[in-house]
Amino acid sequence: MSKQSPFRCARTKLKTLIASTSVGLMLTANAVALPTAEVNKTGLAVTDDTVTVGILHSLTGTMAISETGAQEAEKLAIKQINDMGGILGRKIEIIQEDGASDWPTFAEKSRKLLVKDKVAAVFGCWTSASRKAALPVFEKENGLLYYPTFYEGLEQSKNVIYTGQEATQQIIDGLNWVAKEKGAKTFYLIGSDYIWPRTSMKIARKHIENVLGGKVVGEQYKPLGDTQFGSVINKIRLKKPDVIYAAVVGGSNVAWFKQLKAAGITAKKQTLLTISVTEDEVLGIGGENLEGFYSIMKYFQSQDNPNNKAFVAAFKEMWGEDSVIGDVTQAAYLGPWLWKAAVERAGSFDIDKVVAVSEVGDIELTTAPEGYVKLHPNHHLWSVARVGKWNKDGQAEVVYESELIEPDPFPAGYQ
Amino acid sequence: MLGGYTYGELGSILAMQGFAGFSLFSVLLLMALGLAIIFGQMGVINMAHGEFMAAGAYTTYLISTITEQYFPAFMPYYFVFAIVIAFFVAGALGYLAEYALIRHLYKRPLDTLLATWGLSLIMQQSYRSIFGAREVSPTLPDWLMGSYQPTEMIDIPINGMFVLALTAFVTFAVFYLMYKSNWGLRVRATTQNRIMSGAVGINTKKVDRYTFALGCGIAGIAGAAFTTIASTGPTTGTLYIVDTFMVVVFGGAASLLGTIASAFSIAQAQSILEFFISGSMAKVYTLFALVLILMFKPEGLFANKVRR
Numbered sequence: 001m002s003k004q005s006p007f008r009c010a011r012t013k014l015k016t017l018i019a020s021t022s023v024g025l026m027l028t029a030n031a032v033a034l035p036t037a038e039v040n041k042t043g044l045a046v047t048d049d050t051v052t053v054g055i056l057h058s059l060t061g062t063m064a065i066s067e068t069g070a071q072e073a074e075k076l077a078i079k080q081i082n083d084m085g086g087i088l089g090r091k092i093e094i095i096q097e098d099g100a101s102d103w104p105t106f107a108e109k110s111r112k113l114l115v116k117d118k119v120a121a122v123f124g125c126w127t128s129a130s131r132k133a134a135l136p137v138f139e140k141e142n143g144l145l146y147y148p149t150f151y152e153g154l155e156q157s158k159n160v161i162y163t164g165q166e167a168t169q170q171i172i173d174g175l176n177w178v179a180k181e182k183g184a185k186t187f188y189l190i191g192s193d194y195i196w197p198r199t200s201m202k203i204a205r206k207h208i209e210n211v212l213g214g215k216v217v218g219e220q221y222k223p224l225g226d227t228q229f230g231s232v233i234n235k236i237r238l239k240k241p242d243v244i245y246a247a248v249v250g251g252s253n254v255a256w257f258k259q260l261k262a263a264g265i266t267a268k269k270q271t272l273l274t275i276s277v278t279e280d281e282v283l284g285i286g287g288e289n290l291e292g293f294y295s296i297m298k299y300f301q302s303q304d305n306p307n308n309k310a311f312v313a314a315f316k317e318m319w320g321e322d323s324v325i326g327d328v329t330q331a332a333y334l335g336p337w338l339w340k341a342a343v344e345r346a347g348s349f350d351i352d353k354v355v356a357v358s359e360v361g362d363i364e365l366t367t368a369p370e371g372y373v374k375l376h377p378n379h380h381l382w383s384v385a386r387v388g389k390w391n392k393d394g395q396a397e398v399v400y401e402s403e404l405i406e407p408d409p410f411p412a413g414y415q
Numbered sequence: 416m417l418g419g420y421t422y423g424e425l426g427s428i429l430a431m432q433g434f435a436g437f438s439l440f441s442v443l444l445l446m447a448l449g450l451a452i453i454f455g456q457m458g459v460i461n462m463a464h465g466e467f468m469a470a471g472a473y474t475t476y477l478i479s480t481i482t483e484q485y486f487p488a489f490m491p492y493y494f495v496f497a498i499v500i501a502f503f504v505a506g507a508l509g510y511l512a513e514y515a516l517i518r519h520l521y522k523r524p525l526d527t528l529l530a531t532w533g534l535s536l537i538m539q540q541s542y543r544s545i546f547g548a549r550e551v552s553p554t555l556p557d558w559l560m561g562s563y564q565p566t567e568m569i570d571i572p573i574n575g576m577f578v579l580a581l582t583a584f585v586t587f588a589v590f591y592l593m594y595k596s597n598w599g600l601r602v603r604a605t606t607q608n609r610i611m612s613g614a615v616g617i618n619t620k621k622v623d624r625y626t627f628a629l630g631c632g633i634a635g636i637a638g639a640a641f642t643t644i645a646s647t648g649p650t651t652g653t654l655y656i657v658d659t660f661m662v663v664v665f666g667g668a669a670s671l672l673g674t675i676a677s678a679f680s681i682a683q684a685q686s687i688l689e690f691f692i693s694g695s696m697a698k699v700y701t702l703f704a705l706v707l708i709l710m711f712k713p714e715g716l717f718a719n720k721v722r723r
Contacts, residue, residue: 065648193694193695220693221694226698228439228685228686230434230436230572230686231686231689231694231697232694234690251645251648251654254552254645254646258644258646261560262560262572262574263431264564264570264572265570283549284550
């Protein structure tokens with residue numbers, strides 16, 4: 001859909017890139033101004049030429065490391081939308097709040113954004129805990145949240161659009177791939193000890209045992225933040241699994257990979273597939289400690305398509321040449337674009353109308369950096385699972401792409 | 416457990432598992448030494464100890480970055496210097512903190528707890544503003560990476576051995592300083608009887624300041640050493656602070672020997688338990704045992720009789 005022109009000088013290059021990203025997302029160019037009374041019947045913060053949205057991520061505290069990229073991507077998308085003339089002829093204005101890595105704060109700030117600021121949509125939350133804290137507020141005040149993180153599933157709310165993968169979209173194809181390509185029969189599961197790794201491992205175990213006919217030779221959970229993996233590594237050595245399947249997060253993640261390497265377990269001898277490493281994490285872990293291991297995600301920064309090249313260039317232009325873009329950052333970037341598409345389809349900012357057209361299930365983005373995405377009636381996105389092999393420079397090479405996978409937040413037979 | 420494994424295999428696992436315990440021991444001890452000096456000798460509960468550790472880690476990261484950019488030929492050797500500089504940077508910060516904050520609160524021990532906690536929050540946010548929220552890792556020299564293989568089946572992590580050796584060195588240095596030097600004599604005298612020490616001409620204020628700086632400096636060394644094991648972020652310190660206090664309290668607050676014994680028993684218990692049950696449960700059982708022992712021996716493993 002978007003046409004690429006050869007780029008000459010840097011300045012035109014950027015403009016062309018932004019424009020080409022935008023072309024495919026532009027479905028209904030709205031030159032005729034719609035009266036505010038028409039597009040806003042529920043008292044949202046919409047004027048004749050502006051509409052206000054909220055961004056709610058942790059800028060301080062332990063989660064700031066992960067959430068920084070997400071809010072940067074959301075701001076980039078909003079800036080690009082504004083450069084194209086905004087939504088229904090209105091420029092988007094942002095009110096940003098800090099969740100401070102504290103879950104009750106997320107609920108409190110959500111209430112502030114919805115009740116006091118009357119924002120038309122909120123882009124935010126990262127951990128499942130923060131989403132669960134904010135969810136009752138969004139349901140009570142009838143707000144609209146675009147949530148970017150891949151998560152454990154088992155949830156579907158009228159007031160939330162999930163732009164990341166639910167668990168089955170990430171896990172099942174990765175396991176199929178490793179079973180087929182590497183002939184894997186035995187698996188060792190290791191994760192941090194909280195809801196997301198545990199739910200993911202539950203699905204993984206069911207799939208390994210019931211579908212692949214393989215065997216789980218060990219399952220281990222380490223407390224969040226733990227940095228000592230010596231004993232676990234010895235256990236793995238004893239069990240000799242074909243594949244280590246890992247969902248270790250945060251600071252532990254770095255310690256885990258550094259100690260694996262120090263213990264002489266490298267990609268030469270051992271296949272390792274992880275669902276918790278994106279480019280963001282690699283910055284801390286160091287590419288040399290991950291070389292040859294695999295991640296399963298829906299997006300990698302190295303993806304070779306025109307949409308992604310434009311996105312990466314625009315992101316670096318706005319946030320610095322050293323920026324890296326992980327899976328969640330890209331999913332966060334989709335939020336404002338999906339909202340724009342839905343609002344324009346509905347011809348209104350009213351939450352109920354926006355949700356109603358979103359639930360039809362045919363809102364699609366052909367110029368998403370990850371490729372093509374479509375919104376499913378169950379509020380999740382159809383997406384492709386990709387296996388990336390890590391290089392020393394901290395970028396992954398995509399070695400496998402699945403078909404477009406239907407989101408299934410309540411997978412039968414996996415609970 | 417024996418089923419299907421040869422004795423050779425089990426032997427090598429045993430050797431590596433033993434090393435894993437020692438490795439954890441050295442980590443715990445290195446962290447706890449600085450805290451034990453400050454808590455034990457001065458009675459100050461330093462909640463910002465972890466942040467002084469992070470100061471050492473960030474110093475190492477900075478030196479690594481500078482070396483990589485300007486003196487790439489120096490890369491294999493920089494780490495040793497980084498440890499020394501980390502000691503002085505964290506020590507200087509500690510000196511400053513004592514001068515500006517702690518010395519005004521010696522008569523109010525519970526207030527030092529709050530004040531140092533506040534200090535830790537300030538330091539965390541400063542790291543976040545200066546170095547960014549993302550975690551960083553220094554580029555380590557090649558000789559620190561990888562493993563040593565005495566036999567085909569045994570891999571001993573080199574970074575683990577390095578931390579172990581460093582811990583041994585620091586421990587001996589601290590013992591020498593505390594029990595063989597004049598300075599150590601003054602510190603111990605001040606601990607035992609502050610008024611009397613002042614009367615015989617010891618500048619107790621100066622002793623306090625340098626003791627605090629020394630404790631923080633050792634935290635800096637720990638921070639530098641831990642960059643070989645994990646990454647550094649603004650809140651790295653908080654990951655270690657609870658374990659550190661656990662070691663110091665369990666060992667008996669005023670006893671260096673107690674700190675060593677306590678670090679050793681906690682590390683071995685945790686590492687052995689973890690091999691047989693899951694990581695989270697190993698921690699639960701270790702803490703449970705600790706609570707039980709402290710109920711019967713509230714003063715910790717080794718208690719110094721101190722006249723206050």
